[in-house]
Amino acid sequence: MLEKDIEKTFYSEQQIQERVAVLGEEISREYQDKFPLVVGILKGAVPFLSDLVRAMPIHMEMDFMDVSSYGNATVSSGEVRILKDLSTVVEGRHIILVEDIIDSGRTLKYLVDLLKHRKAASVKIVTMLDKPEGRVVDMAADYVGFEVPNEFVVGYGLDYAEDYRNLPYIGVLKPEIYENA
Numbered sequence: 001m002l003e004k005d006i007e008k009t010f011y012s013e014q015q016i017q018e019r020v021a022v023l024g025e026e027i028s029r030e031y032q033d034k035f036p037l038v039v040g041i042l043k044g045a046v047p048f049l050s051d052l053v054r055a056m057p058i059h060m061e062m063d064f065m066d067v068s069s070y071g072n073a074t075v076s077s078g079e080v081r082i083l084k085d086l087s088t089v090v091e092g093r094h095i096i097l098v099e100d101i102i103d104s105g106r107t108l109k110y111l112v113d114l115l116k117h118r119k120a121a122s123v124k125i126v127t128m129l130d131k132p133e134g135r136v137v138d139m140a141a142d143y144v145g146f147e148v149p150n151e152f153v154v155g156y157g158l159d160y161a162e163d164y165r166n167l168p169y170i171g172v173l174k175p176e177i178y179e180n181a
């Protein structure tokens with residue numbers, strides 16, 4: 001079972017759900033007359049997006065993008081590649097980018113630049129987690145669920161080797177999970 005692999009919990013399921021309800025209300029107030037395009041970044045944003053949009057009782061459209069950072073193992077190139085693009089025309093739309101975490105900031109920097117280039121009317125970022133100590137490029141979210149310290153976190157969409165995304169809370173793994181990998 002998943003539970004036995006977790007060393008400590010940073011944010012419980014209840015804390016997350018309470019925070020999502022507050023964020024949903026705040027964001028709805030800003031976007032109620034804007035018919036926003038809510039863009040989830042695959043795959044990590046899926047659990048958060050799923051909860052967030054159900055806490056936003058306003059008219060909206062949803063779409064998804066999948067991007068991947070690549071480079072060699074020691075030095076990240078900082079390049080980002082599109083694996084799945086939006087199926088919606090961005091020009092003139094108010095975009096809400098939904099992410100599970102901002103770490104180096106590279107993924108979101110690339111996406112914000114791209115959407116502005118495509119002439120979005122506005123682009124704002126909502127992220128469940130912000131890890132400020134991880135930042136390599138200048139990037140700040142408009143709405144943040146929680147801050148996390150500079151540790152590798154899993155759960156609520158965040159994976160280790162594609163596992164643990166379905167954990168309903170956010171925590172860190174026991175060291176032996178990495179040692180046995």
Ligand SMILES: O=P(O)(O)OC[C@H]1O[C@H](OP(=O)(O)OP(=O)(O)O)[C@H](O)[C@@H]1O
Nearest residue numbers: 042043044100101102103104105106107
């Ligand atoms: O701020 P950054 O350093 O760019 O890191 C954050 C990004 O990295 C993770 O995604 P990943 O590319 O691992 O894909 P995934 O969502 O499918 O796990 C996470 O979900 C963010 O999208």
Ligand code: HPA
Nearest residue numbers: 103151152153154158159
């Ligand atoms: O702390 C993290 N955990 C999982 N995936 C991530 N992608 C960037 N930072 C993280």
Ligand SMILES: [Mg+2]
Nearest residue numbers: 041042043044
């Ligand atoms: Mg992601």
